[in-house]
Amino acid sequence: MSFRFTLAIIKPDIFVKQPNNVKSIIEKIESRFIIHTSKQINLSIQDAEQFYHDHREKFFYERLISFMTRGPILPMVLEYKNNDQNNDTIKNWRDFIGPTHREKAKTMNCLRGEYGTSDTRNSFHGSGSEEEAKKEIVFFFPKFDFNNPKSN
Numbered sequence: 524m525s526f527r528f529t530l531a532i533i534k535p536d537i538f539v540k541q542p543n544n545v546k547s548i549i550e551k552i553e554s555r556f557i558i559h560t561s562k563q564i565n566l567s568i569q570d571a572e573q574f575y576h577d578h579r580e581k582f583f584y585e586r587l588i589s590f591m592t593r594g595p596i597l598p599m600v601l602e603y604k605n606n607d608q609n610n611d612t613i614k615n616w617r618d619f620i621g622p623t624h625r626e627k628a629k630t631m632n633c634l635r636g637e638y639g640t641s642d643t644r645n646s647f648h649g650s651g652s653e654e655e656a657k658k659e660i661v662f663f664f665p666k667f668d669f670n671n672p673k674s675n
């Protein structure tokens with residue numbers, strides 16, 4: 524069963540270190556995905572800790588919170604343009620950004636391979652499951668209308 528939406532984020536490394544790439548990144552995203560809604564924000568430490576709650580025991584947690592609060596982020600609700608029953612947005616976005624780890628991403632044709640600079644500064648986020656996507660969309664866009672996304 525596929526899900527129509529995902530929560531994507533352009534992370535602070537892009538806004539802080541590569542601001543000139545924001546426009547072309549958004550054009551690349553729009554070539555394959557509809558951006559139903561987006562907003563540039565600065566995450567507070569509390570919000571970052573809430574968003575990454577499940578990672579609180581990981582060795583990279585402090586580094587991750589510090590990185591995600593270092594500059595602006597752009598959360599977006601995406602829908603894959605060729606969406607049908609076999610083409611779910613969550614998987615297509617994760618394939619488009621590529622693997623978490625830099626060395627692996629560099630060997631592939633993917634956004635993290637092109638823009639990421641370390642395992643933490645990997646430039647993009649994508650929800651991992653339908654349950655996560657719903658939770659993360661509501662986290663950033665509490666009024667998002669899942670039944671009528673064009674109204675958002």
Ligand SMILES: Nc1ncnc2c1ncn2[C@@H]1O[C@H](COP(=O)(O)OP(=O)(O)OP(=O)(O)O)[C@@H](O)[C@H]1O
Nearest residue numbers: 578583587622623642643644645647648649650651
């Ligand atoms: N081994 C690691 N070393 C440093 N940072 C890491 C490591 N693994 C993950 N991270 C950071 O924590 C984030 C969340 O980790 P997770 O395992 O959920 O990866 P992901 O599912 O690929 O990424 P995301 O949830 O951001 O889409 C990663 O995107 C990355 O910024």
